Amino acid sequence: MPGYRRQLYRDDALVLRVQKLGESDRIITLLTRRHGRLRAVARGVRRTTSRFGARLEPFGHVDLQIAGDPKGEQGSSLHSISQVEGIQLYGKALVTDYPRYTAASAIAETAERLTPVEREPSLRLFQLTLGGLRALADGEHASTLVLDAYLLRGMGLAGWAPALVACAVCGTPGRHGAFSVPAGGCVCPDCRPPGAAHPAPATLDLMAALASGDWRTADAADSPHRRECSGLVAAHLQWHLERGLRSLPLVDRGSTGERTERARHAPRPDPADVAKEAQ
Amino acid sequence: MYEGAIQDLIDELGRLPGVGPKSAQRIAFHVLSADPADVTRLATALRRVKELVRFCTVCYNVAESEQCRVCRDPRRSEEVLCVVEEPKDVVAIERTGEFRGRYHVLGGAINPLEGVGPDNLRIRELLARLGTGSVRELILATDPNTEGEATATYLALMVKPMGIAVTRLASGLPVGGDLEYADEITLGRAFEGRRAV
Ligand SMILES: [Zn+2]
Ligand SMILES: [Zn+2]
Numbered sequence: 058m059p060g061y062r063r064q065l066y067r068d069d070a071l072v073l074r075v076q077k078l079g080e081s082d083r084i085i086t087l088l089t090r091r092h093g094r095l096r097a098v099a100r101g102v103r104r105t106t107s108r109f110g111a112r113l114e115p116f117g118h119v120d121l122q123i124a125g126d127p128k129g130e131q132g133s134s135l136h137s138i139s140q141v142e143g144i145q146l147y148g149k150a151l152v153t154d155y156p157r158y159t160a161a162s163a164i165a166e167t168a169e170r171l172t173p174v175e176r177e178p179s180l181r182l183f184q185l186t187l188g189g190l191r192a193l194a195d196g197e198h199a200s201t202l203v204l205d206a207y208l209l210r211g212m213g214l215a216g217w218a219p220a221l222v223a224c225a226v227c228g229t230p231g232r233h234g235a236f237s238v239p240a241g242g243c244v245c246p247d248c249r250p251p252g253a254a255h256p257a258p259a260t261l262d263l264m265a266a267l268a269s270g271d272w273r274t275a276d277a278a279d280s281p282h283r284r285e286c287s288g289l290v291a292a293h294l295q296w297h298l299e300r301g302l303r304s305l306p307l308v309d310r311g312s313t314g315e316r317t318e319r320a321r322h323a324p325r326p327d328p329a330d331v332a333k334e335a336q
Numbered sequence: 337m338y339e340g341a342i343q344d345l346i347d348e349l350g351r352l353p354g355v356g357p358k359s360a361q362r363i364a365f366h367v368l369s370a371d372p373a374d375v376t377r378l379a380t381a382l383r384r385v386k387e388l389v390r391f392c393t394v395c396y397n398v399a400e401s402e403q404c405r406v407c408r409d410p411r412r413s414e415e416v417l418c419v420v421e422e423p424k425d426v427v428a429i430e431r432t433g434e435f436r437g438r439y440h441v442l443g444g445a446i447n448p449l450e451g452v453g454p455d456n457l458r459i460r461e462l463l464a465r466l467g468t469g470s471v472r473e474l475i476l477a478t479d480p481n482t483e484g485e486a487t488a489t490y491l492a493l494m495v496k497p498m499g500i501a502v503t504r505l506a507s508g509l510p511v512g513g514d515l516e517y518a519d520e521i522t523l524g525r526a527f528e529g530r531r532a533v
Binding site: 074075077078079080081103110114115116148151152153154155158159162163165166303304306307308 | 353354356446447448449450451453481482485486489490493514
């Protein structure tokens with residue numbers, strides 16, 4: 058083929074998505090550090106004799122050798138993975154905690170959607186995504202907080218972060234109390250469009266803390282404000298994406314745990330016992 | 337592009353899982369040159385599978401009657417229930433000869449990226465079966481990959497409060513593999529060495 062060079066190149070990458078191909082192969086969607094998002098085929102990995110398989114599972118940070126033209130046109134040919142070493146396989150920890158697994162899925166899908174063009178380098182998104190998956194696996198912060206922080210900063214890289222410290226319309230500085238997704242975030246009383254939301258001030262404080270990395274404030278937020286913040290972040294994200302994220306409605310925001318908790322105390326907990334426990 | 341019937345066949349074959357455009361073309365021309373009796377047999381088999389095979393009303397395995405062979409067998413224990421993703425996993429486990437309990441086929445694994453959540457699988461049906469009280473052990477035999485493990489985590493979370501022992505197939509099944517590709521010996525060992533979760 059004229060102008061087509063097949064060569065080996067090396068990069069580190071995050072495994073965003075894994076799909077079956079044919080009898081025993083997989084197509085791996087990767088967010089690489091230097092070559093942007095790309096899709097590559099991994100041959101034979103579903104055979105139980107493959108030593109590759111475990112390293113090419115979702116949410117892993119891996120070191121790869123890829124065969125293909127790194128600057129090739131999209132669709133010119135599918136790249137193939139010729140070698141892979143695990144740097145940190147975050148998926149192992151994430152699958153043991155269902156809410157964290159669903160949050161990681163939403164991060165991976167967002168990373169894919171924020172890179173609409175294959176092979177367009179985006180170092181900052183790579184670093185953000187790596188940080189998000191690492192934070193989820195570490196378990197230091199609540200998974201929904203890590204997800205919302207990731208979404209806010211990812212939208213920032215895409216150029217559509219919600220305005221939080223100035224009016225989204227006229228730019229008047231200050232923490233304004235109304236929030237409008239179509240207007241682009243917080244709006245002052247003069248610019249407030251009909252239908253703007255009026256979230257609790259603590260919710261907007263939380264959102265600003267997540268956007269700026271103020272984890273002390275974020276960790277201290279209580280659950281009604283966390284929920285309200287998640288709702289606004291999701292609405293803001295969906296407004297800017299052409300189609301909604303499939304994984305976002307499936308993010309477990311603690312309801313599975315609560316159901317389990319309720320079931321554990323079944324049959325009916327005696328109010329007196331609950332009161333005793335609380336003391 | 338070919339004309340009419342042959343292109344129609346190529347298009348239909350190309351929609352099958354694992355069949356690319358080149359394979360579809362190869363199969364179509366194979367059919368064209370094959371013995372008419374062979375082709376009729378293939379066509380009949382395709383039609384019959386849709387007419388005769390349905391899902392077992394108890395475990396959602398493939399069945400040719402209301403209930404599958406395992407569910408109809410009175411010698412199979414009702415105390416041990418093995419959860420798998422697909423009917424082909426039932427076949428793989430039956431081949432080991434290690435398991436004498438019953439099955440529940442989920443119809444896939446939880447995969448938020450593909451839009452598959454707990455409500456898209458037969459998890460509600462599983463919990464209803466467990467609610468009858470006859471099951472003492474639930475074996476989670478979902479695939480040893482990320483989606484399979486996450487599904488097992490979710491099921492353990494839902495089922496353990498019901499007071500039922502929950503176990504997972506032992507390691508030895510390589511991560512990232514498909515259960516159906518495990519050989520009988522490895523899969524049999526995984527059954528013997530299952531651990532509580
Ligand atoms: Zn304004
Ligand atoms: Zn059955």
